Amino acid sequence: MSKHERLLLLSDLMLLGVAAVWGTTYGVVKSALVFYPVLGLLALRFGLTFALLAPSLRSLRGTNARTLRGVLGVGLLLLATLLSETFGILMTRAANAAFLISVCVVLTPLVEWGLLRRAPSRIEWIAVLLSLFGAWLLAGDGALSLNPGDALILLAALLRALTVCVTKRVMRDSTVPPLTVTAVQSGVVALGSAAAAWLFAPRQWQALPSWHDHPAFWAYVAYLVIACTLFAFFAQNFAIKRSSPTRVSLLMGSEPAFGALFACLWLGERISLTAWVGGGLIVAASILATVRWTAWRAVVARVQA
Numbered sequence: 660m661s662k663h664e665r666l667l668l669l670s671d672l673m674l675l676g677v678a679a680v681w682g683t684t685y686g687v688v689k690s691a692l693v694f695y696p697v698l699g700l701l702a703l704r705f706g707l708t709f710a711l712l713a714p715s716l717r718s719l720r721g722t723n724a725r726t727l728r729g730v731l732g733v734g735l736l737l738l739a740t741l742l743s744e745t746f747g748i749l750m751t752r753a754a755n756a757a758f759l760i761s762v763c764v765v766l767t768p769l770v771e772w773g774l775l776r777r778a779p780s781r782i783e784w785i786a787v788l789l790s791l792f793g794a795w796l797l798a799g800d801g802a803l804s805l806n807p808g809d810a811l812i813l814l815a816a817l818l819r820a821l822t823v824c825v826t827k828r829v830m831r832d833s834t835v836p837p838l839t840v841t842a843v844q845s846g847v848v849a850l851g852s853a854a855a856a857w858l859f860a861p862r863q864w865q866a867l868p869s870w871h872d873h874p875a876f877w878a879y880v881a882y883l884v885i886a887c888t889l890f891a892f893f894a895q896n897f898a899i900k901r902s903s904p905t906r907v908s909l910l911m912g913s914e915p916a917f918g919a920l921f922a923c924l925w926l927g928e929r930i931s932l933t934a935w936v937g938g939g940l941i942v943a944a945s946i947l948a949t950v951r952w953t954a955w956r957a958v959v960a961r962v963q964a
Contacts, residue, residue, distance in 0.1 A: 670898035674907060677891045682917025684887045685753040686925040688745060691879040697745045698863035701852035704880060705845040708888045712842035718835060719843075729829035730840055734847030736822040741848055742855070744815035750808025754928045757918025759812040761941055764790040766820040767907075774824045777903060782947065789944040794915075796937030823899060823907055830900045837896035844892060913942045 691700055719727065748756045768779040768787055779787065830840065856863040868876045899907055916938035922928040 666901055670894075670901045673894035674898050675913065677894045678914040679917045680886045680891050682757060682914045682919075683921045683925075684883070685748055685756045685918050686921045687879050687882055687887070688748050689753045689926065691876060691883070692745075692749050694868050694873055694876040694879075696860075696863040696865060697742075697749055698852045698856035698860060699865060700880075701741060701745060702849050702856065703867070704849075704883050704888060705852065706849035707880070707884045708845040709842060709849050711884070711889065712838060712845060715836065715839045715842050718839040722835060726829070726833050726835060729825075729833070730835060730843045731847060733822060733826050733829055733840070734844040735851070736818060736825060737844050738848045738851040740815050740818040740822055742852070743811045743818060747808045747811030747815060751806055751812065752928055753922040753926055754919050754930055754934075755809055756812050757915045757922060758794065758934070758937075759809055760816050760819070760918075761790060761794045761915040762813060763816040763819045763823075764941070764944070765794070766817055767823055770820045770824045771827075771903070774828065783903075786944040786947045789947065790941050793937040793940030793944065796933050796940065823895075826896065826899050827903070827907075830896065837893055837900065840896045841889070841892040845888065916942050 688700070695703070744756070744760070765787055768783060771777055772779070826840075830837075870877055895907070919930050919934060919938050923930050
């Protein structure tokens with residue numbers, strides 16, 4: 660296995676880990692929102708992340724203005740995505756959010772085709788269709804009605820697809836490390852959330868829950884910062900630089916299955932057998948996107964010879 664293939668395998672495994680972690684995000688965020696409002700939670704979560712990653716900003720010295728504008732643009736897209744997603748989680752079930760975000764898998768190859776002029780491969784299209792069928796089964800659960808929260812999650816799915824493709828374009832010719840990109844993204848989200856609260860929703864600024872009286876809230880924040888932000892965004896940026904946006908999105912397509920499982924176990928949300936079958940198909944699509952079919956055919960040919 661060449662170095663490039665090893666790095667691609669590592670990025671695939673990291674993305675599956677991100678899918679598992681982000682699957683838990685919906686339930687954890689919904690629990691945290693019981694204690695603190697949306698904009699305040701986003702500002703706190705990403706402000707802490709930015710503070711931890713601030714030393715990596717040294718890598719921006721000497722970066723040209725075009726790359727810097729691109730990285731800041733990706734941060735603004737992420738801000739819009741997280742605002743839509745978090746307000747959506749507040750207004751719908753965690754399982755609904757996990758299911759509907761999977762529409763991103765279907766939208767990404769279309770956005771990639773338009774922005775990057777890369778037509779998806781036949782295998783990727785098959786995986787996309789399989790993911791779409793799985794999402795349709797999930798939506799057929801009967802409990803999934805399109806409320807304002809669901810609509811915001813669908814908007815977040817579109818923005819997430821756009822963010823993946825724009826990040827690919829920015830990082831394709833950039834020497835900025837993924838950790839530095841994560842730091843900039845975190846800073847933009849924290850500042851944007853704080854500005855939105857200050858300008859449009861002053862009630863979103865509240866006194867922070869105390870450590871002593873609300874340890875659960877701070878446990879949620881620590882998990883969101885360390886696992887769902889530091890690890891997840893670094894891993895995603897690392898993988899995007901080494902893979903195609905459609906492949907990244909397909910590998911992340913297992914997120915709804917993890918989200919549904921966590922919502923069931925953590926929040927006690929009931930999920931039908933049909934929904935679980937749909938989640939299984941999405942996981943299967945992710946595995947289909949991971950397999951190196953060219954290498955597999957070569958192995959089969961050698962065995963048959």
